[in-house]
Amino acid sequence: MSTPDSPKADLAVEIRSLTKRYALPWKRKVLVAVDQLNLTVRRGEVFGLLGPNGSGKSTTLKMLLSLIKPSEGEAWIFGQPVDTIEARRTVGFLPENPYFYKFLNGDETLRFYGGLAGMQGIALDNKIEELIKLVGLENGRDRPLSAYSKGMLQRIGLAQALIHDPELLFLDEPTAGVDPIGSREIRDLIVRLRDMGKTVVFSSHLLEQVQEVADRVAIMSLGKKMVEGSLDELLTVQDRTQFIAQDLSPAAQEEVRKLIEQRGGRNVSVSSPKLSLEQLFLKTVEYERAAQQPGVAKPTNER
Amino acid sequence: MNWYRHRTAIWLALILAAWGTLKVCWEQGIERREAELRFHGYTINRDLRDQLGQGMMLGLLSGFRGVVADFVWLMVTNSWQDKQWFRVKSMVDLSTTLQPRFIPFWDLGGWHLAWNASVDRRNNRDEPNELRRLKEERYWINEGKKIYERGAENNPDSFEIWRSLGLLNDQKLHDYRAAAEAYAHAAAVPGAPVFLERFPGYMLEKAGDDAAALEVYKRLWYLPRDHKVPQFGYDKVEERIRALEAKLKVPREKRVFP
Amino acid sequence: MFESLFRIRAIARNTLTEALRQKVLNILLLFGVIAIVSGFLFANFTLAEQFKFLKDFSIGAMSVFGLLIALMGTAQLLPNEIENRTIYTILAKPVRRSEFLIGKYCGMLALLATTMLLMSIVFVGVILTKERLMINAELRDAQGTNAEMQAMANENIKQIHKEARDPRLIQAILLTYAKLAVVAGLALLISTFATSAIFTVATTFMVYIIGHLESVARAAWLTGGSEVNFAAKIFLGVLSFLVPDMNIYNVIDEIIAGSAVPWSHTLNVLSYTGIFLLILMSVAILIFNEREL
């Protein structure tokens, strides 16, 4: 029997009024990094966590991994409270700007993390082979990580997160510092993971990319969730209609326009595309622009 | 609930209180045992601090007592080569204070003073007054003797220092009775070489107390031991008994060798 | 339980690998030089002095180098993990914080054991070479002399054997290791709440020094009469409760100086160390569990 209050095991992530406050030293203020966040991620979806710098994305992910303790609120992963070791059995994590042990090579790194997840023997060997191929690191497996480029580090980070075959992946800016080709590969990888039935939660600044892969997104600003929903819902402008036609002559276009006006339509522009995620993003966090106007202080999450 | 928020602090306090009590008792026990084993011959006081200087003091406080004592001992050797006898004495005092259980510090330290310093001072060409030279010689012999005596007191289980004290009394002070006593002490220490047993006899003969010497040899003779083992040196004991019995004109019926 | 040990072993091995690949063992070269120099520099001293110098300086050097590793190495374990954020990747796996901490500590213990073992091998090599050389010299000098001289040479050879193959040196090395384990444990505990490695090193070194004065404080606390005022008494009591007694490891010097140190005493000191380390780690885990990363 499940009461409305008990966490649901069919949700990959469930977050209820999660809050993180940091006391600012030397100031008698607190910084609210994450503010009363409520969020759910369903099993099997790719979820994009968006927000400008300092909006609390990384903080949220860290709380989901129990690396830091929430000041308030609770969160569950597949129904397990996040501060249990069971919750972490089903999660793979790629931190932002990952650094690993420089003195290990690619193979040893994966072996180490596999060991931490309780893997050993042939199963581990096979998994390492598979992941090296999956992330395309064949050239780096016996080089020490100190000789890795940024993109290679990101790849080994992904492989490390996948080593114990987790159901759910948290990727904090997986494409940061990766060139366009690599970034496209990582995007394809996320799609492939979804096809394998995994749930992916990732944060990113590259909105185009998010738009391409995410099923649903949440946009955060100053620790608060501003919007949440599927991309279709969010990006479709409900009170507008868009026609797309091929080989329509200018005269014909004029005719169609007149017809629409006759039927009560207004303000017609035939060529307008769908709202882009970028537009939505900027609209949601318009303070950036407000801050550029003289005399308007940039809002912060200090209290 | 309020206690729940402070549960870490409560656990910490409980663990530390329980452990602290056990810890103090345990350490007291270890210290008692160390006292039984005669470790800890020194206490850190102002005197020691002044003599050691900062570097060595830090060494001592970091648990390198042996190394510090070795450095002090190297200074003993240097000062001895430079004939700075008062410095030798104070450095010997310091190293024996630091490691009273290392016998050679006492043994060699006493020897430096009683033999090297005394001879050097007696042959001092800068001092024309012979009486003064002899007085100085005597002073250093006595200083050496004091070191032996303190060493023996600190190490009742060592025969070496008693033996050296016997030699000093014999060769330097010509106090043969005292030498006999010291050798007797040395011989009584378990593990001491057996030939030391005869030394009190030799010393008493030297002191002119033939009767007492004979008693020593006779006591050795009647010990329930295999007289044929060469280490016991019973050939020498027999020779001395025969000689003394003849010299003292012991009546035939009372002799060991009639 | 078994899984937990498995993870601890993985972390410990990783910590050891890191240290070894950073060439920590180069310190052995320096140790070798010290052992050889102290073994052969003092040739014109008496036999007992020569062996004492060799043992004091070699075991002392083991202790100093071990302390350096235990202090500097342990103080950097957590800050490095946190700074490089490698700790995130570890704790994001199904690994408890306690397992992480114990794994790190065990890795350090393994490193210290490796260095101590290798230094001991060098030390034994030097001391056995010295034994051989000295015995050869005695035999050479005694050749063709009278019986008395030969008996003396035999006595000397016996003493050389006794000094060179003193089984009590095993006790000395074990106790040195125990001392290093305590220092590493203290450094790890302090680094769970310290904000910088420098702070950890400085504080641990201070505790180490105070540890050598703990017995004095304890005596003053337990037996001090009215001349010790109340505040001082509290202070001394707290000190006796918290700071380990480092003087108990001075038995090492007693062993080298030639005192008979029974195994029962050594084992007593080692068990004290063991329990102390358990408490130390428990406290470290309690604090580390609360820490924000």
Ligand SMILES: Nc1ncnc2c1ncn2[C@@H]1O[C@H](COP(=O)(O)OP(=O)(O)OP(=O)(O)O)[C@@H](O)[C@H]1O
């Ligand atoms: N340990 C900390 N102490 C104090 N403030 C912190 C700490 N960690 C994060 N913050 C603050 O919390 C806020 C949110 O940080 P967070 O790293 O979650 O942002 P983010 O959304 O990941 O940003 P970015 O896109 O730059 O990675 C920031 O204002 C940051 O300064």
Ligand SMILES: [Mg+2]
């Ligand atoms: Mg971030």
